[in-house]
Amino acid sequence: MSSQELLIREAKESDLPSLIGLFAADTMGGHGDTNDPSAHDDYLRAFRAITASSDQTLYAAELGGEIVGTFQTIVVTSLHGRGSSAMIIESVQTRGDMRGQGIGAAMINFCIDEAKGRGMKMVQLTSNAVRKDAHRFYERLGFKPTHLGFKMALK
Structure with missing residues (x-):
């Protein structure tokens, strides 16, 4: 990163176009994200559910x-783990032209610090099986591939 300070903050509704753009630019994710204005209401609905x-x-x-x-x-x-809480980290995206500059590590370390500060015993995440570079990145940060995940797409 340059001498500029990275600010990590809660997203605002006005950030939606930029956030959607990050996901739409992801060619590996396969989530069907798009900058098409006809999809904006879907993103807005999700944003409002998350913030609520x-x-x-x-x-x-x-x-x-x-x-x-x-x-x-x-x-x-x-209930398992004697009623423990865990933080799940989801939907991690760094703008393509900014990768390799420490932004992803700063975001993940923010999560770890937040979880520790809240007394949680674990942080966890999943990563698409095709993202080998991301897997190496998470392992460098101390994550271990301890579980196998399964998904089922529903129509």
Whole structure:
């Protein structure tokens, strides 16, 4: 990163075009994200559901007044582990031209610090199986591939 300070803050509704752009530019994710204006209401609905939840937070990473990354955290409390809570890190994206500059690490470390500060015992995330570079990145940050995930697309 340059001498500019990376600001990680809760996302605002006015950030939506930039955040949507990050996801739409992701050719590996396969989530069908798009900058098409006809999809804006879907994103707005999701944004409002996230911000209305006390267990979810959507963040924007800003550098020099521009959105350069985003991620979402979800807090889950389970009966197993004696009622422990964990933070799930989801939807991590760094703008393509800004990768390799420490932004992703800053976002993940923000999550880890937040979870520790809230007394959580674990942070966890999933990563698309095709994202080998991302897997190496997460392992460098101390994450271990301990579980195998399964998904089922519903129509």
